[in-house]
Amino acid sequence: MTESALPRVLYLGGLGRSGTTLLERLMGELPTVCSVGEIVHVWQRGVVEGELCGCGQPFGICPFWRQVGQLAFGSWDDVDVARVAELRHSVDRNRYIPLLASPVVPRTVRAKLDEYLDYYLRVYSAIAAVSGCSTVVDSSKHASLAFCLRWQSELDLRVVHVVRDSRAVAFSWGQSVLRPDASSGGYMAKYKPATAAMHWTAQNLALQHLAGRGVPTLRVRYEDLVAAPALTVSRIADFAGIATGGASLGFLGTEDGARWAALGPTHTASGNPMRFTTGRITIRSDERWRTGMPAGDRNTVTALTLPLLARYGYAGRAA
Helix, strand or coil: CCHHHCCEEEEEECCCCCCHHHHHHHHHCCCCEEECCCHHHHHHHHHHCCCECCCCCEHHHCHHHHHHHHHHHCCHHHCCHHHHHHHHHHHCCHHHHHHHCCCCCCHHHHHHHHHHHHHHHHHHHHHHHHHCCCEEEEEEECHHHHHHHCCCCCCEEEEEEEECCHHHHHHHHCCCCECCCCCCCCECCCCCHHHHHHHHHHHHHHHHHHHHCCCCEEEEEHHHHHHCHHHHHHHHHHHHCCCCCCCCCCCEEEECCEEEEEECCCCCCCCCHHHHCCEEEEECCCCCHHHHCCHHHHHHHHHHHHHHHHHCCCCCCCC
16 A cells, blocks of 8 residues: 555544534535545445445445445455454444554554554545545544544545534434435434433544644534535635635535535445435524423533533533
């Protein structure tokens, strides 16, 4: 694996239900950018279970992902998915973040880490080659994977730390959301308010620490994204070194005061069901939590997340 073979990776980090899928879709509309969903789940949900690609085809027969697998490994059939899972369990967990954040790691850990990262680097490089794009957007979100990736010095890693009001996030995690990408159907996971609040705090604190370890990191609020999509996308593009000019933001617009985006098909391997949406969509803030969230739940989440709510500018926001 050579440095020239590696694309720039724009990693979207944060707790799910924070708007990362919307942001990923918008960034993927830029020239030279390829958004591919949550690569952390490719191995099980894609290779093993054959869930749907964002294009609507099962992972195993999607032409894009078949080419990626051939270029990266010869075939997806040649990937030892059980070994990937074993390595992930050994290095890519929240419990290992303190170790991954340290200046050095034990030799045995580093060997597993290098082996684990090789799978990702092969996939990133193959995605860039097949798509012809110099930037790959990975919306895996997990802070632990971002900490793993920081150990690969050849990788041009840029992290976008996506945050959203903790009360909105907790409310969303309490809703039943279908998973149309899974052949067996079913719903996405649900969290109780206090559990969602603890996950929200843990992920955001970890991503703040990642920035403190020298990884280029830009914090973006969901509320700012939906209020000013073009401005936010341009800000992220500047941060990531992605050229924007001319008509590159022509997929974004405003009509009668409503903000919209025109989205084309995409090859996202896993993520929120919104990844299947194409055509013109309206961009608006989802504020259902304000009327749908019981006062007791709001108070619980506010109390558990107050320090970071204040840090991110939400403390004075009416609940």
